[in-house]
Amino acid sequence: MSSVKTPPTIRTVAARAEVSVATVSRVVNGLAPPHSPATQRVREAIKELGFRPNRLGRGLKTARxxxxxxxxxxxxxxxxxxxxxxxxxxxxxxxxxxxxxxxxxxxxxxxxxxxxxxxxxxxxxxxxxxxxxxxxxxxxxxxxxxxxxxxxxxxxxxxxxxxxxDNVAAAREVVELLKSYGHDRIGMVAGQFCDSDRARLRWLGYDDAMLRAGLEPDPVIEVAFEATDLTQEIRDALSVPEPPTALFCSTDLIAVAVMGAATRLGLEVPRDLSVVGFDGIAMTAALRPQLTTIVQPxxxxxxxxxxxxxxxxxxxxxxxxxxxxxxxSHSLRRGETVGPVRTGRPKLPPPV
Amino acid sequence: MSSVKTPPTIRTVAARAEVSVATVSRVVNGLAPPHSPATQRVREAIKELGFRPNRLGRGLKTARxxxxxxxxxxxxxxxxxxxxxxxxxxxxxxxxxxxxxxxxxxxxxxxxxxxxxxxxxxxxxxxxxxxxxxxxxxxxxxxxxxxxxxxxxxxxxxxxxxxxxDNVAAAREVVELLKSYGHDRIGMVAGQFCDSDRARLRWLGYDDAMLRAGLEPDPVIEVAFEATDLTQEIRDALSVPEPPTALFCSTDLIAVAVMGAATRLGLEVPRDLSVVGFDGIAMTAALRPQLTTIVQPxxxxxxxxxxxxxxxxxxxxxxxxxxxxxxxSHSLRRGETVGPVRTGRPKLPPPV
DNA sequence: CTGAAAGCGCTTACAG
DNA sequence: CTGAAAGCGCTTACAG
CATH class of the missing domain: 3.40.50.2300 (Response regulator)
Structure with missing residues (x-):
């Protein structure tokens, strides 16, 4: 019932070139003597008929x-x-x-x-x-x-x-970057660990770097990968006594969502909150402010x-x-979403 | 030489269930009596062996x-x-x-x-x-x-x-939107027509809507699809006696590049220049200002x-x-990149 | 309801 | 250097 015209097979070619199918197969696979008259005729027949070997037939035989x-x-x-x-x-x-x-x-x-x-x-x-x-x-x-x-x-x-x-090393670099800007309360927003071992390794790197630097890691803020509105989550994360001044996000998409949430909460990035992503998605370089992130090749x-x-x-x-x-090897793109720590605490709007 | 263990075939199953391969084939394709003892045995054998029909074999026979x-x-x-x-x-x-x-x-x-x-x-x-x-x-x-x-x-x-x-109709809507904001000098930036019939149709819609509105269409600014830096092109387009106050871009990616160029030229979108895209790429909603664009499903x-x-x-x-x-059907996302016409002409920095 | 057999388009020892 | 033949894993008339 397929509407595809039946294409030429190795047999059609063999008939046209007046050789056996074995010879055609050898020509197609480069196992025939390159200049014999039979080979020449096969080549012509292939061209004239527009023959293309059927990969199903081949695959069945070769098991590939x-x-x-x-x-x-x-x-x-x-x-x-x-x-x-x-x-x-x-x-x-x-x-x-x-x-x-x-x-x-x-x-x-x-x-x-x-x-x-x-x-x-x-x-x-x-x-x-x-x-x-x-x-x-x-x-x-x-x-x-x-x-x-x-x-x-x-x-x-x-x-x-x-x-x-090296997800762990990359995450460490992020923490070090943030620390160099004076941040010592750094939170992490990550895709659910059960859905991503990368997210977990990036958290390990974060955790390790925080401890080495003598800082206290926050409990991770786990979010769904498809989440686009994180306003509630970010508000909660910033409503604790000593809220983080920077958030490391386990993917760029999450970082973009966090930036959106920050805007809706009346916060300016990076003045009120520094944000770092992970992935290096091209379009995040077009965001204003441009996203600071780890670029993967x-x-x-x-x-x-x-x-x-x-x-x-x-x-x-x-x-x-x-x-x-x-x-x-990865690289760190220094965008515009990381800045020095703001003195004084930004005011969040009241919850809805 | 493949390292794949040879998987069970229809023959293995047939032997195990003590039936013919035809019967196995019928069970697999739902053509066997559902409750016969043979069918039952075949089902068990399939399960025990983890049999999965080889699509190459099937395809060779059915030509699909x-x-x-x-x-x-x-x-x-x-x-x-x-x-x-x-x-x-x-x-x-x-x-x-x-x-x-x-x-x-x-x-x-x-x-x-x-x-x-x-x-x-x-x-x-x-x-x-x-x-x-x-x-x-x-x-x-x-x-x-x-x-x-x-x-x-x-x-x-x-x-x-x-x-x-409907690319033509969608492009017309864009022109009408811009006109409703008072723009009467509207330019179009498009991917090369030779590489995209969509780009050409969007231009046709633009051209048609301009003429209908009694406005004069500008010659199209054709750019490569992969172009990320359009600073030169946009500078040139705005350096004419009566430069456009709005640019309709044939894709979102081009619109993003145009916004980048505008920023580099010291122009603020939409104050100095309105920009509209086409496609509705999710991340363009996260841009500040959010891109106004036609959303395709x-x-x-x-x-x-x-x-x-x-x-x-x-x-x-x-x-x-x-x-x-x-x-x-498409839709128009009203973002933040379209604004009223600015009175007076924005000053461009001198060329490099 | 079930089986024996032909055949889909190839490749590949095996002869010659 | 070339051909006849077997066979890869299936499906499907054709018998029974």
Whole structure:
């Protein structure tokens, strides 16, 4: 019932060139003598008929689909769009197709997505999951020996291939930056830890840096990743006796929401409140004030992830050495959302 | 050489359940009697072995891959990320996989991407291309009878399935809005027409509305889509005897770049210059001032595109009626970047 | 209701 | 250097 005209097959080409299908296959795969008359005729026939080898047939025989699966939480966050772009570009250059699935931060969807991808016989997977340490899903992939590479996730177990940044170190840098501006009451707003091991590592870095600096870490303000209105949460966080003068946010999207909340509460950033993000989303550089944030090399991360996966797919089980987190370098973008501590306490409007 | 453990096949299941492979196939496809003992045994065997039908095998037989191809210019623009999200969600719900390719606004890449996707035997395509009217690529798809649906493109030829908004009408609304604020010198900044038929249609709407209102349209200021620094272009546009007091930008990303340029030129938006975008990217609502723009229902567009493609794939050639542009409704977000005309002319800094 | 068999488009030992 | 043949994992008329 498909409306696609039936395309030429290897048999059509063989008939036209008056050779066997085996010869056509060899020409297509570069295993034929380059100058024999048969090869020439096959080349012509291929061109005339517009023949393109059917990857299903090939895949069935070779048990490889030339396709990888890509699993991300959401495309609504440009940070993932960046890695997808990188994976896609590298995969295409290597002749691989990319099957994309978004899980919307839902753990059940993660497993479902992987099942679907495996039923399409992808040769490997690149994924960003909620937790990478203690994950039934990844355990299952390990057991089934499906090659995979994590992106953004930073597993502490050593046998998992991953491409990410040093989340702990980056978070420490943020605390040090804020401290250098005189802040000593620094809070952290983070995506729910259950949905993100990155968020947890960034908190670890924050916590560690605070303790080292002799400062007291605040309890984390956990928020949903999709939350856009954080007015209530920020008001609560600032309504304690000694409120924080700076907030480190575990993602740029959260930082943007925090800045919106600050505005609605009548606070000016950075005069009344300093804000730092994490990710380096391009458009946050266009905000006024420009967001201060940790920049991750998103597209490079995607490219590197594919390169690593390609090695894994080629080398099979013996590639133990590849199965470890790769840390790419991040950078700190000094925007305009961090300023010196304000003397005196800003007045919040009364709650609604 | 793949490291994937060989998964159970239909034959493994058949052996375990002591039935023929035909029976297993029927159970998997819901064509077996639901309560027969054989069916029961097959169900158990499937569960015990964790059997998942190999789509390559199925696809080879049925000539359908349960996969569609998705071609977009770039994921760096969140407007495309939105439609991808919608397509992906709808496709997954229908049991389809989505092969994604970005072309980076390159026409050669468009053709290459489609070739690659077709070699993966996708059942249909959803694409956003540079031009949808006069396109060799689309002509070729028509001829080969590959089902496809365009997104964002708004073809004027009637036989192409597309899901978009009424770009001309939306652009007219923008001009009317600006006029209601007293602007009568309105310029337009657009992505290069050769790279985007949308940009051209938005210009047509602008031109038409200007003429109707008795105003004189300015020559369009064409810029590259990826351009982030438009300082020079905007300075030039404002250095004429009667400079525009408002700029309509053909995309939000361009509007953001224009706002950046305005800031660098010492102009305040909207006091010295009103700016309007087109797309409705979420983060532009977080800008200060918040961007006034046309909001497109990006995710819905993606979902509708898949729904339309599904019909097309099911019905084959006779579905002539489906092959026409579908226009979804857009809305105008009244942000803070449009204000009344300033009396007197803002002073630009001297060129560098 | 179930099975034996053909065949989808390829690749790849195995002969020659 | 080339071909005949088997087989990858499925589906689907065709018998029974």
């Amino acid at each position: 689909s030339s396709t990888i699966g890509l699993v991300i939480p959401s495309l609504a966050n440009p940070v993932f769009a960046g890695s997808v772009q990188g994976v896609q570009a590298a995969a295409r250059a290597a002749g691989y197709g990319v099957l994309l699935t978004a899980t919307n931060y839902d753990k059940g969807e993660e497993a479902g997505a992987v099942e679907t991808l495996l039923s399409h016989y992808v040769d490997g997977l690149i994924l960003t999951v909620a937790k990478s340490d203690d994950s039934e899903l990844l355990d299952a992939l390990d057991e089934r020996e499906v090659p995979y590479v994590l992106v953004y996730n930073q597993p502490s177990v050593r046998h998992r291939a991953a491409v990410t940044v 998103t597209e490079t991360m995607g490219r590197e992830a594919f390169a690593l996966l390609a090695k894994l797919m080629a080398s099979g089980e013996e590639a133990e050495s590849l199965r470890a987190p790769t840390l790419l | 891959s349960s996969t569609i191809g998705l071609v977009i210019p770039s994921l760096a623009n969140p407007v495309f990320a939105g439609s991808v999200q919608g397509v992906q969600a709808a496709a997954r719900a229908a049991g389809y996989g989505v092969l994604l390719t970005a072309t980076n606004y390159d026409k050669g890449e468009e053709a290459g991407a489609v070739e690659t996707l077709l070699s993966h035997y996708v059942d249909g395509l959803i694409l956003t291309v540079a031009k949808s009217d006069d396109s060799e690529l689309l002509d070729a798809l028509d001829e080969r009878e590959v089902p496809y649906v365009l997104v964002y493109n708004q073809p004027s030829v009637r036989h192409r399935a597309a899901v978009t908004v 990006t995710e819905t567009m993606g979902r509708e595109a898949f729904a339309l493609l599904a019909k097309l794939m099911a019905s084959g050639e006779e579905a002539e009626s489906l092959r026409a542009p579908t226009l979804l």
